[in-house]
Amino acid sequence: MPKLMRLVWQAASGWLLLNLALTVMGALIPVAQLYVTKLIVDRVIHAIGTSNLDIVPLLGLAGLGLGLALLQEALQQGNAFVSQVLSDRFSLYANGILLEQATKLDLAHFESAAFYDTLNRAQQSGSFYPLRVIGNLTQLAGQLIGFAGLVSLLLRFSPLVVVLLLLTSLPTFWVGVRYSSRRFWMLRRQTQSKRLADYFGEILTDPAFAKEVRLFNLGDYFLKEYREIRDRFNQESKKLALQQALARVGIGIVASIGFYGAYALVIWQAVRGLITVGDLTMYAGAFQQAQTAIQGILQNIATIYEYNLYVSQYFEFLNLKPQVVSHTFEKFPKKFPIPMRSGLVLRNVSFTYGGASEPVLQNINLTVQPNECIALVGINGSGKTTLLKLLTRFYDIDAGEITIDDIPLQEFDLSELRAQVGVLFQDFARYSLSVENNIGFGDLKERENQDRIQKAATDAGATDTIAALDRGYQTILGKIFSGGIELSGGQWQKIGLARAFMTSAQILILDEPTAAVDAIAEHDLFQRFRQLTKGKMTFLVSHRFSTVQMADRIVVLDKGQIVEVGTHAELIALGGLYEKMFRLQAASYQSDFSASD
Ligand SMILES: Nc1ncnc2c1ncn2[C@@H]1O[C@H](COP(=O)(O)OP(=O)(O)OP(=O)(O)O)[C@@H](O)[C@H]1O
Secondary structure (H helix, E strand, C coil), rough: CCHHHHHHHHHHHHHHHHHHHHHHHHHHHHHHHHHHHHHHHHHHHHHHHCCCCCHHHHHHHHHHHHHHHHHHHHHHHHHHHHHHHHHHHHHHHHHHHHHHHHHHCCCHHHHCCHHHHHHHHHHHHHHHHHHHHHHHHHHHHHHHHHHHHHHHHHHCCCCHHHHHHHHHHHHHHHHHHHHHHHHHHHHHCHHHHHHHHHHHHHHHHCHHHHHHHHCCCHHHHHHHHHHHHHHHHHHHHHHHHHHHHHHHHHHHHHHHHHHHHHHHHHHHHHHHCCCCCCHHHHHHHHHHHEEEEEEEHHHHHHHHHHHHHHHHHHHHHHCCCCCCCCCCCCCCCCCCCCCCCCCCEEEEEEEEECCCCCEEEEEEEEEECCCCCCEECCCCCCCHHHHHEEEHHCCCCEEEEEEEEEEEEEEEHHHHHCEEEEEEECCCCCCEEEHEEEEEEEHEEECCCCHHHHHHHHHCCCCCCHHHHCCHHHHHCCCCCCCEECCCCCHHHHHHHHHHHHHHCCEEEEEECCCCCHHHHHHHHHHHHHHHHHEEEEEEEECCCHHHHCCCCCEEEEEEEEEECCCCHHHHHCCCCCCCCCHHHHHHHHHHHHHHC
């Protein structure tokens, strides 16, 4: 609760105070209205009894009643406006914090189902429930003040009535809390199934799946799965709602007994002449309002309790901590050497993915000169991408050491390190934004520098692709937004490559960036890449040996270990795994050629 209060205060302190003030003022009006009604009734009865009607004070009281009613209406409308502004401000603030937190977390978080459960719950809870808690709290403050006023009226009549009122209202509270928490735990339990249903929904609506869904006729299957899960949720919800409704019937009976008991008492007192008819009207009204108020208060507390459970899910997400941080030397991180002198060294490096039982990389030893081009080769799953991800500290290693100019990677500021390692991954991002943005994001400060962007596009061999687009660099890519143009896989790769060329990083990594381009284009591209990156440390992963041969040295990985290192000629002469893979690919090309002959 204090955390939440701080959050709302930071988001919109002025609007929160205004909301509170208007609610409290609005709560006092019904009490004043009751008192004015009593004064009117007493005057009328007095006038009837004495046949002496003094109309002016009566009109004054009626005017006061009207004024109070108008004021209440104005306060209600004013508060509705204030609540809307508060709500808009807060949801923007809370969502912003959630997204900010998401950008700070590790890549490893995005590879865990538990993380997605937490994120999903935070997204569901974050924008709605915190404000509901605040709304209910201000409402509660108003209710308590209004209730105190009514109680002070009732105490003049009988403390017993107040006790009766409290006792007959307690079951409301109990039922409220019980069913709120049951509903909360039900929804929490359903998180993963709900995500699965959402996922099925996404498959049916996401363009990435649209082709296969039609081709394999998967639509009905996913729809059925979706409906089954949602229907199960509906059944559970219905069962709970029915139990809650029955419990509420019981509460209603208890409350009615309380109300009519007290009402009888008031009438009895009036009949005995102990109170005036005005008092009778006031007490009956006060009792009814007080009962509604206390039930409202207790129900409100139960609701706050329930909403707080949801809010805790929002904070659960905000409490996640990234593991990979610039922590060790936060105050004085080492400067990344520009230029690098001795280069990169991996010493006995081992790494296991979180949740995996076996290490994916074991005992890796490798030294790379600042101007060297290294090709990584190995069968699928041998650990090539993982090794490259360690260089950007997407994960921290379990054992060994990775250094640049003898400085361990952890001693650099994380963002400075990442600015020095430019990567184009296999699964690079395709932003459904302009070509200019897609390339410019490679160096955010230069994203409007047309010359840099055009040079990067030229280096990546993307100029022909861009020239063919109607709006050139301003063309929106992808089909999600109006006017968007979809590119082929190879064209997208060139755009991605141009983004990698935007960076002024000293280490450049291309992880199978050319899988979707043809062999000739790949050969051209790597030749250009070699020229452009002369003097830089570069890594490339490719399954095409014609490309791999261009590297200064080739590192062969097998089951997470380096098994061979050398030039193409050396490795062929060695007659090991590399030679075998090379021979197999050459043979398949030959058979392709002879088949086409
Ligand atoms: N995020 C991850 N979490 C857990 N295991 C992973 C993760 N990424 C990869 N792996 C596992 O690590 C091993 C090596 O994967 P990696 O992607 O490094 O191989 P690769 O050599 O680049 O393969 P490819 O040639 O198919 O791209 C594989 O067995 C894979 O299942």
